[in-house]
Amino acid sequence: MPAKPSRVGGWICANCKSLLHTRRGDAPSLFAARTRRHDDTADRVRTAFGSAGIATNTLDAIAPVSVVAGLVEPLLIARSKTA
Numbered sequence: 001m002p003a004k005p006s007r008v009g010g011w012i013c014a015n016c017k018s019l020l021h022t023r024r025g026d027a028p029s030l031f032a033a034r035t036r037r038h039d040d041t042a043d044r045v046r047t048a049f050g051s052a053g054i055a056t057n058t059l060d061a062i063a064p065v066s067v068v069a070g071l072v073e074p075l076l077i078a079r080s081k082t083a
């Protein structure tokens, strides 16, 4: 679970008062590159899976976290039983 910054200075953890560090992967340029790579390849990967007879699922991740978690959990359970 990500740390929550305090309201007084966003670089201090609200829980333990430790200094928060930005993870390298959170840098805006890296996040943008990662998103671009996903956008550039997701359709081809999905098509390749379909061609190989492997079913894929889509999930609306715009919903609140608790709703998304409720949608993901059954998918993970179903996959773990078939692998």
Ligand SMILES: [Zn+2]
Pocket: 003, 013, 014, 015, 016, 017, 018
């Ligand atoms: Zn903390």
